[in-house]
Amino acid sequence: MDFQAVIESLPRYGEPLLVTVGVTVASAALALVLAFGLGLMTGSRHLAVRTPARVFVEFFRGSSVVVQLFWFAFAMPVVLGIQFDYLIVAGIIALGFNYGAYSSEVVRGAIAAVPKGQLEAATALNLTPLQKLRLVVLPQAWPEMIPSLCAFAIMLLKASALVSVIGVLDITWLAGLLGKQPGQDRLLHYAVVLVIYFVLAWLIWTGMRALERRAKRGLGIEAKVQKGRLAPAVAAGGVD
Amino acid sequence: MDKSFGDLKVLDELSFRVDPGERVTLIGPSGSGKTTILRLLMTLETVTPKADPEADGGVVWVEGRPYSHMEKKGRLVPANEKWLRQRRSRVGMVFQQFNLFPNMKVLRNVTEAQVHVAGRSKEEAEAKALSLLDLVGLADKTGEYPSRLSGGQQQRVAIARALAMDPDILLLDEVTSALDPELVADVLAVLRDVAATTSITMLCVTHEMGFARDVSDRVMMFDSGRIVEQGPPEAMFSEPQEARTQDFLRAVLAE
Amino acid sequence: MQTGWSNETLREIFPAIWDGFIVVLQVTLVAGIIAIVVGLLVAIGERNGPAWLRRPLSLVFQFIRNTPLLVQVLIVWTATSLYINPDWSAFAVGSTVLGLHYASYTSESYRAGIDAIPKGQWEAATALNLPSHRVWGAIVLPQMARRSAAAVGNWIIAMFKEVPTLFIIGVMEMIAEARAFQGQHYTGAVEGYTLAGLLFLAASYPVAVAMRRLENRLAKSNF
Numbered sequence: 052m053d054f055q056a057v058i059e060s061l062p063r064y065g066e067p068l069l070v071t072v073g074v075t076v077a078s079a080a081l082a083l084v085l086a087f088g089l090g091l092m093t094g095s096r097h098l099a100v101r102t103p104a105r106v107f108v109e110f111f112r113g114s115s116v117v118v119q120l121f122w123f124a125f126a127m128p129v130v131l132g133i134q135f136d137y138l139i140v141a142g143i144i145a146l147g148f149n150y151g152a153y154s155s156e157v158v159r160g161a162i163a164a165v166p167k168g169q170l171e172a173a174t175a176l177n178l179t180p181l182q183k184l185r186l187v188v189l190p191q192a193w194p195e196m197i198p199s200l201c202a203f204a205i206m207l208l209k210a211s212a213l214v215s216v217i218g219v220l221d222i223t224w225l226a227g228l229l230g231k232q233p234g235q236d237r238l239l240h241y242a243v244v245l246v247i248y249f250v251l252a253w254l255i256w257t258g259m260r261a262l263e264r265r266a267k268r269g270l271g272i273e274a275k276v277q278k279g280r281l282a283p284a285v286a287a288g289g290v291d
Numbered sequence: 292m293d294k295s296f297g298d299l300k301v302l303d304e305l306s307f308r309v310d311p312g313e314r315v316t317l318i319g320p321s322g323s324g325k326t327t328i329l330r331l332l333m334t335l336e337t338v339t340p341k342a343d344p345e346a347d348g349g350v351v352w353v354e355g356r357p358y359s360h361m362e363k364k365g366r367l368v369p370a371n372e373k374w375l376r377q378r379r380s381r382v383g384m385v386f387q388q389f390n391l392f393p394n395m396k397v398l399r400n401v402t403e404a405q406v407h408v409a410g411r412s413k414e415e416a417e418a419k420a421l422s423l424l425d426l427v428g429l430a431d432k433t434g435e436y437p438s439r440l441s442g443g444q445q446q447r448v449a450i451a452r453a454l455a456m457d458p459d460i461l462l463l464d465e466v467t468s469a470l471d472p473e474l475v476a477d478v479l480a481v482l483r484d485v486a487a488t489t490s491i492t493m494l495c496v497t498h499e500m501g502f503a504r505d506v507s508d509r510v511m512m513f514d515s516g517r518i519v520e521q522g523p524p525e526a527m528f529s530e531p532q533e534a535r536t537q538d539f540l541r542a543v544l545a546e
Numbered sequence: 547m548q549t550g551w552s553n554e555t556l557r558e559i560f561p562a563i564w565d566g567f568i569v570v571l572q573v574t575l576v577a578g579i580i581a582i583v584v585g586l587l588v589a590i591g592e593r594n595g596p597a598w599l600r601r602p603l604s605l606v607f608q609f610i611r612n613t614p615l616l617v618q619v620l621i622v623w624t625a626t627s628l629y630i631n632p633d634w635s636a637f638a639v640g641s642t643v644l645g646l647h648y649a650s651y652t653s654e655s656y657r658a659g660i661d662a663i664p665k666g667q668w669e670a671a672t673a674l675n676l677p678s679h680r681v682w683g684a685i686v687l688p689q690m691a692r693r694s695a696a697a698v699g700n701w702i703i704a705m706f707k708e709v710p711t712l713f714i715i716g717v718m719e720m721i722a723e724a725r726a727f728q729g730q731h732y733t734g735a736v737e738g739y740t741l742a743g744l745l746f747l748a749a750s751y752p753v754a755v756a757m758r759r760l761e762n763r764l765a766k767s768n769f
Contacts (some may be wrong), residue, residue, distance in 0.1 A: 177380050216714060
């Protein structure tokens with residue numbers, strides 16, 4: 052195996068790495084916004100609010116993210132008669148919608164898990180519904196969401212590799228390109244990319260754990276320091 | 292001073308009034324509906340709707356005005372959230388399980404509603420909170436999270452939190468039931484203090500008969516959602532008339 | 547350039563997409579068996595395997611779990627077709643990689659199921675001096691199976707929806723079929739991908755609902 056050629060081409064991963072990180076961050080931001088919006092809506096008492104959100108969530112969870120990616124990249128432009136200047140936008144929308152739908156269940160579950168007594172105390176103090184949400188419910192639900200949202204963020208990072216197949220120039224795409232060039236070892240390039248993804252996943256996980264510790268401290272709880280293990284914290288119901 | 296306040300009526304079969312400044316204790320076996328009455332008054336539950344509330348009853352009145360209902364085109368209809376928000380500002384509640392907000396330190400638990408509901412300035416709210424926390428003996432715990440306090444301390448914070456909103460009516464729902472026995476005395480002492488120094492109307496569900504005897508003007512014995520017997524505490528505890536009350540008191544005092 | 551939806555194209559592309567759907571089901575069957583069996587072996591190995599095996603096993607599957615399936619498929623396919631045996635089919639290689647990828651998830655669900663077994667059960671087994679295979683076969687696995695069933699089932703549904711990733715090495719599932727159709731007819735993106743998405747929805751939604759019921763029933767059963 053020719054390590055030299057691979058090492059020499061490492062700097063070329065710089066820009067595609069920014070693309071991978073950018074796609075992940077942008078679609079995670081979109082997913083987070085959707086997760087909160089849909090999570091609040093699916094938890095609503097009102098059928099008229101709940102139903103459209105429920106349909107959206109089941110639609111995107113029920114289908115394949117790979118197919119959704121192709122649909123947003125190649126079918127939606129035809130249907131709407133528009134042309135994406137950047138396919139990366141299609142990728143971000145597909146990933147953001149799909150993981151937003153999944154994560155909304157985390158948000159809904161965490162909100163539903165806030166003890167009823169908390170809401171009653173808030174009513175007794177005459178807080179408005181919006182104040183209850185902002186001052187009492189969300190601050191308590193947030194720390195509970197973090198581990199599951201972290202698991203989805205890592206899954207989203209992994210799924211971001213799929214944008215390479217619709218023509219976005221990320222690190223997976225570059226590994227395929229370089230691997231085909233003479234004097235290069237394709238296996239080594241894919242291995243390099245795998246390691247990069249693993250390191251990024253570890254960074255997300257470490258960051259989320261710090262965030263969780265901080266959030267728990269905001270509840271006066273010293274979070275248990277668990278032994279490091281990159282495991283899916285997704286509850287069974289969250290991934291179907 | 293306007294004293295027209297304090298005219299309470301609950302459910303159709305059940306009907307009673309409480310005068311302003313009166314201290315009423317509700318006793319009776321669990322499941323007899325005592326807590327439900329407090330929850331109705333706090334608008335955590337709604338009254339079973341009647342076709343014609345004016346004739347059939349089923350309306351809670353406070354200060355001679357409808358509370359669980361509102362007037363609309365000359366008729367009483369179940370109150371909407373806006374009406375309830377306006378009316379329930381007169382009522383405060385302390386819960387069996389304290390229900391302090393775990394995401395806020397002690398001081399903020401007491402200031403939060405003052406600022407966001409009563410519209411007081413932060414300084415004003417904090418000054419009031421500090422004096423109330425001093426009253427309940429927790430002036431040194433203002434910077435702690437509730438999770439770091441004992442049950443008795445949490446409950447005293449909850450009392451301060453309710454009092455901070457200057458309620459005319461204070462509802463106390465088995466406030467010592469969830470506490471370890473050695474912590475009960477501190478909480479009751481605070482409540483005795485409140486009863487002695489203010490003129491707040493108090494409705495109190497409790498199993499602490501000594502407290503009921505000392506503090507209340509009237510004791511009501513409940514069973515199966517009805518008032519079995521009521522009267523001043525001395526009469527109720529020394530010479531209960533109904534067999535149901537006698538049995539209950541014997542069982543409770545034997546504990 | 548195609549514009550909008552065409553029922554005629556839909557009729558033409560349907561058989562191809564349907565063939566792709568059958569392939570998806572076949573991959574799911576093979577990869578599902580691998581995920582269910584290997585995941586269990588990994589969970590047991592990580593807990594009761596020889597000491598020299600536990601740490602590496604855990605690390606390898608942690609790595610698999612935290613890196614993209616797409617790249618794993620590409621690297622294994624490159625390795626087999628260039629270095630090991632070019633005759634191995636994309637179907638076999640793809641299904642195996644997919645199965646192992648999801649074994650990294652199912653093993654975590656099994657592990658949670660084992661961890662949830664009360665300590666008293668292990669102690670009782672020790673007190674009865676049961677041999678290790680009886681402890682696992684008669685006590686641990688049956689209890690774990692109930693606790694893990696719904697979670698593992700949900701991972702299999704998730705896996706089913708990731709089968710299209712294998713188009714990248716030429717497994718003729720729905721994406722590959724749609725692309726092939728487009729290559730021949732210069733149309734069919736809208737109809738092909740929409741149809742593929744709806745077929746996934748139609749197949750996975752009822753199973754997901756059934757899985758939620760199972761979950762609720764198992765959660766309620768006192769065992």
